[in-house]
Amino acid sequence: MADSGVTDGLCDTDDIERSKTEGKELTKEEKQRLRKEKKHQKKIKEKKDDAASHEDEKKKKKKKEEKPVGAASQPPTQPSQKAPAPAPVPVPASETPALADKPAKSKADLKAERRARQESERASKQGKKGDVGQPVPTSKPKAPPSELQPVVKRLPEHVQVDNPDVLKKLAKKLERQQIPLRSDYGYKVSLFSHLHQYSRKAPLTQQLGIPSTVIHPAIVRLGLQYSQGIVAGSNARSVALLHAFKQVIRDYTTPPNEELSRDLVNKLKPYISFLNQCRPLSASMGNAIKYIKKEISNIPSQCKEEEAKSKLLSCIECYINEKIILAAKAIAKYSIEKISDGDVILVYGCSSLVNHILCEAFEKKRKFRVIVVDSRPRLEGREALRRLVQRGISCTYVLISAVSYILPEVSKVFLGAHALLANGYVMSRVGTSQIALVAKAFNVPVLVCCETYKFCERVQTDSFVSNELDDPDELIVTRKGKTQLEHWQEVPSLGLLNLVYDVTPPDFVDLVITDLGMIPCTSVPVVLRVKNVDQ
Amino acid sequence: MELQAVLMAAGGGSRMPDLTYNTPKPMLPVGNKPLMWYPLNLLERVGFEEVIVITTKEVHKMMSTDPKMKDVKMKLDVVCIQEDGDMGTADALRHIQQKIKTDVLVVSCDLITDVALHEVVDLFRAHNATLAMLMSKAHEFTDTVPGQKGKKKTAEQRDFVGVDQSGKRLLFMANEADLEDGLSIRKSIMRKHPRMHIKTGLEDAHLYCLKKAVVDFLADNKSISSIRGELVPYLVRKQFSKTTNSPKIKDDAEDQNQKTIDGSTNHGQDEPLLQLAQERSCWNDHRGDMSEAYHGGKLRCYVHIIDQGLCYRVNTLAAYIEANRLAPKLFEEPAVHPSAVISERCQMGSDSIIGALCQVADKTSIKRSTIGNSTTVKEKVKVTNSIIMHGVTIEEGCNIQGCVICSNAVIGRGADLKYCLVGSGQQIEPEESSATRLSSLIE
Numbered sequence: 001m002a003d004s005g006v007t008d009g010l011c012d013t014d015d016i017e018r019s020k021t022e023g024k025e026l027t028k029e030e031k032q033r034l035r036k037e038k039k040h041q042k043k044i045k046e047k048k049d050d051a052a053s054h055e056d057e058k059k060k061k062k063k064k065e066e067k068p069v070g071a072a073s074q075p076p077t078q079p080s081q082k083a084p085a086p087a088p089v090p091v092p093a094s095e096t097p098a099l100a101d102k103p104a105k106s107k108a109d110l111k112a113e114r115r116a117r118q119e120s121e122r123a124s125k126q127g128k129k130g131d132v133g134q135p136v137p138t139s140k141p142k143a144p145p146s147e148l149q150p151v152v153k154r155l156p157e158h159v160q161v162d163n164p165d166v167l168k169k170l171a172k173k174l175e176r177q178q179i180p181l182r183s184d185y186g187y188k189v190s191l192f193s194h195l196h197q198y199s200r201k202a203p204l205t206q207q208l209g210i211p212s213t214v215i216h217p218a219i220v221r222l223g224l225q226y227s228q229g230i231v232a233g234s235n236a237r238s239v240a241l242l243h244a245f246k247q248v249i250r251d252y253t254t255p256p257n258e259e260l261s262r263d264l265v266n267k268l269k270p271y272i273s274f275l276n277q278c279r280p281l282s283a284s285m286g287n288a289i290k291y292i293k294k295e296i297s298n299i300p301s302q303c304k305e306e307e308a309k310s311k312l313l314s315c316i317e318c319y320i321n322e323k324i325i326l327a328a329k330a331i332a333k334y335s336i337e338k339i340s341d342g343d344v345i346l347v348y349g350c351s352s353l354v355n356h357i358l359c360e361a362f363e364k365k366r367k368f369r370v371i372v373v374d375s376r377p378r379l380e381g382r383e384a385l386r387r388l389v390q391r392g393i394s395c396t397y398v399l400i401s402a403v404s405y406i407l408p409e410v411s412k413v414f415l416g417a418h419a420l421l422a423n424g425y426v427m428s429r430v431g432t433s434q435i436a437l438v439a440k441a442f443n444v445p446v447l448v449c450c451e452t453y454k455f456c457e458r459v460q461t462d463s464f465v466s467n468e469l470d471d472p473d474e475l476i477v478t479r480k481g482k483t484q485l486e487h488w489q490e491v492p493s494l495g496l497l498n499l500v501y502d503v504t505p506p507d508f509v510d511l512v513i514t515d516l517g518m519i520p521c522t523s524v525p526v527v528l529r530v531k532n533v534d535q
Numbered sequence: 536m537e538l539q540a541v542l543m544a545a546g547g548g549s550r551m552p553d554l555t556y557n558t559p560k561p562m563l564p565v566g567n568k569p570l571m572w573y574p575l576n577l578l579e580r581v582g583f584e585e586v587i588v589i590t591t592k593e594v595h596k597m598m599s600t601d602p603k604m605k606d607v608k609m610k611l612d613v614v615c616i617q618e619d620g621d622m623g624t625a626d627a628l629r630h631i632q633q634k635i636k637t638d639v640l641v642v643s644c645d646l647i648t649d650v651a652l653h654e655v656v657d658l659f660r661a662h663n664a665t666l667a668m669l670m671s672k673a674h675e676f677t678d679t680v681p682g683q684k685g686k687k688k689t690a691e692q693r694d695f696v697g698v699d700q701s702g703k704r705l706l707f708m709a710n711e712a713d714l715e716d717g718l719s720i721r722k723s724i725m726r727k728h729p730r731m732h733i734k735t736g737l738e739d740a741h742l743y744c745l746k747k748a749v750v751d752f753l754a755d756n757k758s759i760s761s762i763r764g765e766l767v768p769y770l771v772r773k774q775f776s777k778t779t780n781s782p783k784i785k786d787d788a789e790d791q792n793q794k795t796i797d798g799s800t801n802h803g804q805d806e807p808l809l810q811l812a813q814e815r816s817c818w819n820d821h822r823g824d825m826s827e828a829y830h831g832g833k834l835r836c837y838v839h840i841i842d843q844g845l846c847y848r849v850n851t852l853a854a855y856i857e858a859n860r861l862a863p864k865l866f867e868e869p870a871v872h873p874s875a876v877i878s879e880r881c882q883m884g885s886d887s888i889i890g891a892l893c894q895v896a897d898k899t900s901i902k903r904s905t906i907g908n909s910t911t912v913k914e915k916v917k918v919t920n921s922i923i924m925h926g927v928t929i930e931e932g933c934n935i936q937g938c939v940i941c942s943n944a945v946i947g948r949g950a951d952l953k954y955c956l957v958g959s960g961q962q963i964e965p966e967e968s969s970a971t972r973l974s975s976l977i978e
Contacts, residue, residue: 205653205660209582210538210640217537217660224661229818236816243808320808350817380817390825 045124046117159280159466162193174277177270178214180207182277186472189495196280197469203227204278218247219271223278232380234284234418234454235324235352241275241285242316245292249312253305260308261299268293280468283419283427283456291319323453327515328353331449332360334513335414338447343368343411346439348400349429350380350387351416353449358414359391369393371410375400375431377474377498400431407442415504417450422528423459424506424521426450430499433463436508445510448521452514455528463502472496536637538656538744540583543624544571544590544644545616551852557941557959561590561644562597563855564907564924566863567872567890570849571598571644573862575607578642581652585610587634589627590644591618602891623760625753632754639750641762643741647858648846649865650740650839658703658837659744662820662829666745666770666836668705670696671846673738676853680954697733698838704820705836706731708771710764723775727830728821739763740846767836774834852956856939859905859922863888872908890925907942930965 160166161184174181185199205224212220222244225231231240245268252267254260272289275281281289295315299308335357339345345368347354358370370393374381381397388395398406413435419427426432426448439446460466475496476485488494506521516527548560555563561571571588578586590598592615598604614631616622622630628641638659650669659667695718697707706728707720720731741763749770759765819828829835845865849858863870870885871877875893882900889895890908899916906912907925914931921938929935930948940946940957947965955969 203653203657205657206651208653210652210656211540211583212537213582213584220537221660221663224657228661230661231812231816231818233815233817236812236814239808239815240812243805243812246805246808320811325811352815352817382822383817383819386819386822386825 045121047120159196160194161196174273177273179270179274179277180204186489187495188469189497191464192467192469192497192499195467195469198227198471199473200228200471201473204274215271215274216244216248216251218244219274223275226275226279233350233352234282235451237282238284238288238453239320239324242288242292242320246313246316249309249316252309259301260303260305261297261301264296265293268296283458284451284454286456287453288319292316323451327451327453328356330515331451331513332357334518335447335449336361336364336366338412338511338513338518339366339368341367344371344409345369346371346373346406346410346413346435346444347384348373348381348413348415348432348435349375349378350384351449353451354414354416355384355387357449358388358393362391362393369395371396371398371406373398373400373403373406373431373435377470377477378429380429400434403435403438404442407438407444410439410442410444413439413444413446415446415448415509417448417454418501419454419456419458420448420450420512420524421456421458421460421503422525423461424509424524425460426504426506426509426512426521427456427460427501428504430463430502433502433504433508436504440508446508447511447513448504448509449513452516452527452531455524455531457528460503461505463499467502468500470498470500472498474498538583538638538640539635540578540586540640540642541628541631541635542571542574542578542586542588542590542642542644543627543741544588544594545618545622545627546644546850547618548645548850550850551855553956553958554852554855554939554941558924559591559594559597560850561594562601563849564905565647565849565855565858566888566905567907568603568862569598569601570647572603572607573647573865574642574644575609575611577646577648577652578640579607579609583609585612587612587614587631589614589616589631591615593618621760623764624762625759625766628750628762629753629757632750635747635750638747639745641741641743641745643848645849646740646742646847647849647862647865648740648742649844650841650846652742655742655839656744658839662835662837664744664746664835664837665749666705666743666767668744668767668836668838669740669742669841669846670737670838671740671841671844673736674847674854674857676857680853680856693735694737694739695733695735696737696838697731698840699728699821700730700732701820702732702840703837704728705771705838706774707733708768710768713768721775723777727775727824727826729823734840737840738846738848741848743767770834771836774832774836852939856922860886860903863905896931924959 171181182196182198182202182204184197185202186197188195188197203224204227205220208215208220215223222231222240225240226237231237248268248271249264252260252264254263268289272281275285292312292315295312299311303311331353339361343366345358347358347370358368361368370388372381372385372388372395374385374397376399385395385397396406415426415428415432415436417426417428421427426436428448436446458466472488473496475498476483476488485496488496509521512519512521512524514527519527544561546560548555548563551560554560562569564570565573571594575586586609588611590613595613595615598611598613612634614634616627616630624641624643628635628639640656648669648671650671655667655669658664693711695707695709695711695714696705697720698704699706706724709718718733724731743762749766753759753766759769813828816828821828821830845861847854847858847861849855870887871883871889872891872893874891875889875895877883877889877893877895878897878899880897881895882902883889883895884902884904886903887901888905889901890906890910892909893906893912894910895901895906895912896914896916898914899912899918901912901918902920904918904921904923906918906923907927909925910923910927910929912918912929913933916929916931916933917935918929918933919936921935921940923929923935923938923940924942924944926943927940927946928944929940929946930950932949933946934951935946936952937954938952938957939955941959941961943960944957944962946952946957946963947967949966950963951968952963953969957963
């Protein structure tokens, strides 16, 4: 046995060596053959009509001579190919005359050939699909992936304000839609020069006529409320947007010879551009708009206008109810399980969802206290503080600079999110990632609460590539009658940066509480995929 | 449609009777344009296409003949009311209630301003306000007013305006005449807005954005007759009134009124959505107390106060003179009308305006004055700081200083007038010399 084993082993090694070399040869031959087969198949597909080049025909002829009959699909195509192939062109055997012929051919001819090739390829592909599909209709493993294959989505293009071509395109588009262009304000820090920076004191309505006829008054009011910060927070912005759309739909009448499903979508486009100019759209707003557009285009053409409008209005109501109100209830239910008596919970800024959760937990008689962390310039934590204290929850208020001092007391951190990106990153108010980082360092669990309608297809790993720049003058503060930064624009080396969002990596987030349940941060793409299948 | 414009041009000009006893106030020439042209121009510039003009038949007739009014491209829907009736501005609004389909912007015909209207309207839109108005710092008119001996102190009839810290929310408005025993501010206001700035040097520009519900409310309450005098203070007071039931019938009526103002909005059925959006939004207009944005109040009044820029209400003689001097600066129009015939040896200051079809002879000097259409000025006349209306004839050798000469008057040769007001169609005897005399004395 041992001998045989040895001999076997020796044989094996010989075999191995032989197989290696032979294998190389074999594989080389194999590879060559495969390559030729592939080329052959390709050429057969291409050469279905008479506009075939000499070169290719010669190659084909060679291959036909050389290789045995290949796949089953070849015979049906080959005879068809053989027939026309010899007929049109008397073929010299060598390639060289073909090569010589090549330069003689004009560019136009080559182009025509290429086009014909593409068409034949397309036709043959379709035919082939039909052929393949019919004999193999029950290939189950294939079907679901094709269903799950996402339809090609157009992701929002990154804002490129420092690219003059993109700006020109934007200006043209706005001119077409009769919407004024809002100009940027002040010096932009170079790292963020690709983003817009607007001034709150120069609203877009300056350039609009007063009884606004181009844009529906509800949308003008909404745009003003966005740019002045009266409606802030992604849930509030989405609800306000849908409310304005409801009014637009109510006041809409289909012009003659137009279909509601197509015309209404076109009417909404300038409004969306206008709102985008007032304040860049949030991910939740983007999803809401997508939903509405889909619903509008799905309206059957024989539907009467009144019916269609009431259907749309009820769709919007349904969306808000499901995705915002009921989702908040579900998230509150899940989160209450995570809040135990004696907890010290840290929250940052003013997230409507987190406030809702804490108020619900308090109603359910959980005993906990809250630490509200706040940051300039928005100082939203004061509003959160007011809402919680009004309910009777005992709160502490600190600024973000004190986070590392207060964290030893904290048992859990609850954060809200503006959007959840497809790679698991959490996009939220600037300062959130800092809090998550410090909490991680202190081993405090970080829970992010987010509804599924805020899940976004975008992928981002840093806070620079896509963000929002707020008015830099908001950073200026007057203390004891003195405003030190009053003339910041005159100092050439000084730039004020007022960032609004930042992204938190999934390593710092322990749990995401959504209306679908409690999932880890890395399961966000799964949820997105499931959502797309549902839709 | 978002806003409907209403121009109130039925006022009598009761504070300048000498000027208006022949020409109605809306058609008084300011810088050779009728007074009501200025607010119409403002509305046109901003983008309005239609205006409802409430005026008298006389003004309507004059409007149709005036060449400048033909320049107005907007569609003017003229509603004529009785001239002698005691129709206040609120009564006029009630009169046209059927035409009002949306929120309304009320402008008075005597407003000359270059304010950016979007500031007022933005307050109205963004805060979903019931009332938004415009006020400006009151101007001190330093020029001697013709026909008045000595300077007149206008200290009575001050307005007390209370605004909050941001200077935008209107908390308190009362006229001195209504406050007999001192200024009292309700505790409910102080609790909600502990810091209030009270200003007295403000002039109301009589430009109001009102919600449609207010017009409907006016239709039910016939007791309110003036917007400025009664409606605005009422609305400002109602912001802070409690809506609890009280045994007095009067209060019940007031509660009902409040309900109509609060409840009848265009989108009554979407009220819960708006409420939801406001709840979820992390914005508050004040801080320091436990209440939500706007203290939960539905009725809100806002004011936009301008301290720079032109804003005049031409309802007194002094204002009229000042406006004549400054209004032409608003527009880039040539000072001398192309059809005027001016001789070469005339000295004309750059501040002067000469109207159409004028004839100005040699050796005249015209400084800081406005000369109306079809006026004839003969030789050796010196006109300084004066306003001369249409169709006036000034004979040779006159010296006119600081006067207002109404249309179709004739000033005889060699007259020397200082700070006089000459009525329409009057004739001044030659060699007449008068100082600070009213036209009624020169008859």
